[in-house]
Amino acid sequence: MIPCTEFIPAYSELFKYLEARGGREAVERFWEHLADRFLDNLRSAVQEHGLRGCWLYWSHTLSEEAADFTMELDEDAGVFRITMHHCPSMGRLLELDHVEPYHDYCRHCDVLYRRVLEPLGYRYALDLSRCREARCELTVTTGNVAP
Amino acid sequence: MAKEVMRRTAGDNPYLHRDFHGALSAGIEHLHQAYGEQAVREYLWQFARAFYAPLTEALRRRGLVALEEHFRKVYALEGGEVRFTRSDDELRIEVDACPAVAHLRSRGYPVARLFRETSATVNRAICHDTPFAAELLAYDEQTGRSIQRFYRIRP
Numbered sequence: 001m002i003p004c005t006e007f008i009p010a011y012s013e014l015f016k017y018l019e020a021r022g023g024r025e026a027v028e029r030f031w032e033h034l035a036d037r038f039l040d041n042l043r044s045a046v047q048e049h050g051l052r053g054c055w056l057y058w059s060h061t062l063s064e065e066a067a068d069f070t071m072e073l074d075e076d077a078g079v080f081r082i083t084m085h086h087c088p089s090m091g092r093l094l095e096l097d098h099v100e101p102y103h104d105y106c107r108h109c110d111v112l113y114r115r116v117l118e119p120l121g122y123r124y125a126l127d128l129s130r131c132r133e134a135r136c137e138l139t140v141t142t143g144n145v146a147p
Numbered sequence: 148m149a150k151e152v153m154r155r156t157a158g159d160n161p162y163l164h165r166d167f168h169g170a171l172s173a174g175i176e177h178l179h180q181a182y183g184e185q186a187v188r189e190y191l192w193q194f195a196r197a198f199y200a201p202l203t204e205a206l207r208r209r210g211l212v213a214l215e216e217h218f219r220k221v222y223a224l225e226g227g228e229v230r231f232t233r234s235d236d237e238l239r240i241e242v243d244a245c246p247a248v249a250h251l252r253s254r255g256y257p258v259a260r261l262f263r264e265t266s267a268t269v270n271r272a273i274c275h276d277t278p279f280a281a282e283l284l285a286y287d288e289q290t291g292r293s294i295q296r297f298y299r300i301r302p
Contacts, residue, residue: 001247001291002265003221006198007167013194014174021182030177038173038256059153064164068157074150086157099197 008089015102024104031108035115043116051122054080054140065089078142084135091134106131109138123147163224168247169256176259187261188268195272207277211238214273214297222246236299245291252290263288266295 002010018026045053055073062069068086072079093101110126117124117140125147127137139147178186196203205213215233218240222229225246232239247265251258263286270281274297284294 001221001225001242001245002171002269003225004165004167004247005162005224007164007171009198010171010194011167011174013197014178014190017178017186017190017193021186026181029181030174033177034170034173038170055151055153061164061166063155063160064162064166066157066160066162067155069153069155071153071155072150073152075148077150088157088162096198098200 008092009096009099011089012093012099012102012105015105015108019102027104028111031111032115034108035112039112039116042113043120046117046120046122051075051078051080051140051142054117058082078145079147080140082138084137087131087134087136090131094132094134106136109136113138113140165225165247165250166254166256168250169254171247171265172251172256172259172262175261175264176257179259179261184261187259187264191264191268192272195269196275199269199273203273203275203277206273206279210235211279211297214238238297240293240295240297242291242293242295245293248289248291258288262291263293266293270295270297 014030015027018030022029042053042057045057047053049056052073052075055071058071062071062082065088067084067088070083070085072081074080087106090101090106093099093105106128110128113126114124121143123141123143123146125139130136141147175187178190202213202217211233215231215238218229219231222242227246227249228243230241248258248262263283266286267283270283274281278299279297280300281295281297284296286293
């Protein structure tokens with residue numbers, strides 16, 4: 001059994017394998033597949049609770065992942081934001097000295113969540129400019145507010 | 148409505164996100180559908196050879212006790228009833244119910260048809276190029292109950 005604590009390297013290696021088999025398009029197809037089949041809990045939380053659904057979803061997942069983050073919800077302004085001070089996934093990959101992370105690892109967060117949230121009428125932005133430091137910023141806004 | 152802010156640090160929570168089992172299962176099933184059975188085994192083999200390289204080296208240096216230590220940690224973390232029997236030449240791990248499969252079933256996540264390969268192929272890959280080999284003596288698809296055997300290869 002691969003324990004859930006070793007999933008992230010397995011995921012990163014899966015992206016490498018897919019890219020070797022079918023190019024970047026194969027990786028993208030998998031991310032889309034995962035968004036469509038595996039993120040129903042985010043989709044249903046946002047459908048039921050609006051922007052607060054993001055808060056409910058990520059407060060659960062990021063706690064279980066022992067992330068170092070600040071999460072903000074301003075429903076009046078229509079803004080939800082996660083400032084990731086240290087991503088537990090990328091952080092773990094960067095700590096491994098015998099395995100190189102998939103070169104575009106962090107972008108799965110862009111594809112997966114965008115694909116769930118934009119069809120529901122939200123705007124989604126993910127700043128990955130510091131992802132090699134295991135830092136990023138994710139912003140979701142209601143349709144009329146620029147992220 | 149007031150703005151809400153949540154601040155958490157890594158030390159506030161244990162690292163144990165069991166839903167990752169669901170994502171792994173989805174990945175294995177996707178590979179199976181897109182590229183066939185052999186792709187699943189090839190991927191898991193490549194992953195295990197790369198990621199578990201330090202464990203393979205420990206197996207070479209220290210023998211089966213290194214594997215026993217590894218799997219004791221894994222099952223202590225994930226939970227489940229497990230029995231270990233070890234001699235210099237053989238390690239047998241009897242798992243009453245795989246914690247990963249139990250989580251998938253409890254959450255209604257699909258269990259990949261080849262989920263067993265996360266033990267069968269991964270264990271073989273860990274042992275590759277060492278004096279030991281691995282085999283999955285029994286595996287129940289519904290619960291993940293299994294008997295995993297590691298043994299010294301006779302010349």
